[in-house]
Amino acid sequence: MIELTTLHYVYLVFILLILGIMIKKRDCSLICIVGIFMLAIISTNSLSLSVIGVFNSFIYAITELLPTILIISIIVSLSKLLTVTGINEVMIRPFTKLIKNDVLAFWVIGITMMVISWFFWPSPAVALIGAIFVPVAIKAGLPAIGAAVAMNLFGHGIALSSDIVIQGAPKLTADAAGVPVSSVISATIPLIIVMGLVTTITAFILLKRDMKRGTIINEVVSDPSMETVDDEACSKDKLNNTWKIIFSLLIPILFIFDVILMIFLDLKGGDATALIGGTSIFLLMLISLKTFKLGALEKITGYFIDGFQFGFRVFGPVIPIAAFFYLGDMGFVKIIGEYLPQNSTGIVNDLGYVLAHSVPLNNVVSVATLSTVGVITGLDGSGFSGISLAGSIARLFATATGSSTATLTALGQICAIWVGGGTIIPWAIIPVAAVCKVSPFELARRNLVPVAIGIIATSIFALFLL
Template identity: 60%
Template sequence: MGVALGSVHLIYVLFILIIIGMMVIRRETSLVCIIGIVLLGLTATGSLTASISGIFNSFIYAITELLPTILVICIIVAMSHVLTETGINETMIRPISRLVRNPAAAYWVIGIVMMIISWFFWPSPGVALVAAVMLPAALRVGLPAIGVAIAMNLFGHGIALSGDFIIQGAPTLTAKAAGIPVQDVITASVPLVAVMGLVTTVTAFWLLRRDLQKGKLQAEGQPGKPAATDPASRRQTSLLGKSVVRSLAIVIPLLFLLDVAAMFVFDLKGGDATALVGGTSLLILILVTLIAHRSAALERVTQELIKGFQFGFKVFGPVIPIAAFFYMGDAGFTTVFGEVLPAGSQGIVNDLGIALAHMLPINREVATVTVASVGVITGLDGSGFSGITLAGSLAQLFSAALGEGIATLTALGQIAAIWVGGGTLVPWALIPAAAICGVDPMELAKRNLLPVVIGLIVTTIFAMFLL
């Protein structure tokens, strides 16, 4: 029957509801999470000093859990900056721009290129890289700048980021919150990401083509100036030499393809796969910096790493307090506060799940709709990452009540949160792509709204049949 619910369980549920409410009204939740940690500790231990110490210790626990993810993202962003600065990024994708012969080809080619690059480099650095070469080509063949922005958003910040199969930052966060292996989340997310991506991108393309045929859209305007084409980039490219840039533009993708092959051959998963990508990225960063800057390479490597770490901790700064609170729902609580839960407790979230199983007629329909809805709500903060730990915790809760489907529910919550908050709907998360394409972020958000909503509905229904 499980352990009887106590004050600790009620406080945990109360703060989950408060956090969701704060996200709905678009307010930050870090302070709320910290207060929640203090009250959980005070209620469970009865000690003010233990509860206050618990804030710091919960942060340490969260950072320890998230550190591999934070580190690999910092390194990849630093490497991407070096490749963009030297013109290697632009050279790598220039041949693909020749495939852009009409608006339809431009939309799909830009989208697929953005997706592939985002798998390895993440979408944020990929935006400038893709737009630098593909935006002018798309405008020439009749695809408006808004169409380029839509393609980059849906394929990069949508499909690639919500699955995150290579870097595995997102599935690592949700898997830890749900208490399951990362590979389980990745495997379960593949069909869901495919359905969500297909429905969303096809719907967006149909709406875009309809407006082009009706004359509501025209391929005219003044797109932004991508960073990769600035004078500094040209000077650095000439410093390397065209032949060197071309050689590196071939070698670098081959190195990542070798990483992917090694993952299959040696069965590298989760942290091992992430470590391989991170190590390769660091070696590429060092190699390119040594070739480009020669005697100044020692200082430049340090500078690039600093830029990468600044980006990483800026992204994960608000995630750490939120993750610290939600880790309290599982093993994090006993790690921080000790064995203070009632005898027979399986963790706060598991206890709540078992209680739900006996209190409510929980079924797969209720579970999938609830997890998807919470994912959408948590994405409203414009991050996408700050709420996916909640999605993992709720998936764990509902799967405990259902007795199955934890991986599918976790993947669904992750997809919903990132598609909404990761850069396809929330206007302030769309600014990079909108700015570089010279379009209004609000207009881009409006264009993405209907395709993403339709995609979420279809994907949620599809997930019901997978449970």
């Protein structure tokens, strides 16, 4: 039996503080660092180990985020080169015929992101959509924050939480719930339709309302090192129109070829992202060599430096937040050591477990509890670490009330991944925010109301399916 300790209550208090500060639109790095130190001092009773734990938490967070930082930095490097050479203008010209206004931009970006994410997960999809569609969308009148919301909700929300192709999430929850994977997928489909429609339509309505009022916050993240006007002016003339057209065709062809390789080689997740990243590196080198000739040796390095400066500038504020939320999972052991309470499976999972065993059992309470457990376990920013717990709790409640195990399991899975998989927790939405050059905190705030409304609507709908 798991019992809550001071460690659990302190973690919960700091989560509430962090959320409150984010709502107030203030930076929460200081609170996260203090939270890490407090958790370490409570668990170890050692000042020196606690100080070491703060630094180690940063190392752990950077290590976990490094692949994402790398792919974003490379994509930004390539995007800058395409801009200063004028290739980007030639590339996006055909898409302007399809994406003629902000409405089409929002839905075309979202649906494309969803489809690609179903097959390869959102990470490589972010790189592809960011490189090709986002510039077109912005030119059509959709703010960068609007493009980020569409990519985020459709990719990290709808596609990742349903996972109907790769089936990684349904497999975890189904095994924990003791039901076939197919039954969880079947139960997920009607729920994700409701969740997806309510969330994306709400987000779009709020976006249009704020655009009309002129109050939309569109904080574009910029970096002085990326603003090379002189470089752009002289580089556009170094490639003639023929070569610009050749490269504008070569880039999407190579990315499409990557997609074909992903299918035939069964590359998903990190491997798929690495394929996109490697292709981007070779494109950057090839275009630089053609554009700058002998000067390409220095230019290639310069573009990489610019990309990494941008990547770490964007990710820097998020590292303390990531470090804190990693402590909620079994990352606690790797960061601070074997100091978790006995029988603990992670602070966040413990909180969800205790909540599930502290309420009366009926259909309404079952749905409310599974939704809450999903949200709580999603707070570690993974979305996947807690879905096994959601499956176990769904089985417990379904057995006690005679309701559908698969439906409760699917509900817990959807809530956990929507929150932790990348639409609410700021450090989890960094890839989309970085590609669209918007503040991850602003993106999280803009997602909060639509996702909350979606979870409530989906939970109510789930009652009718039990």
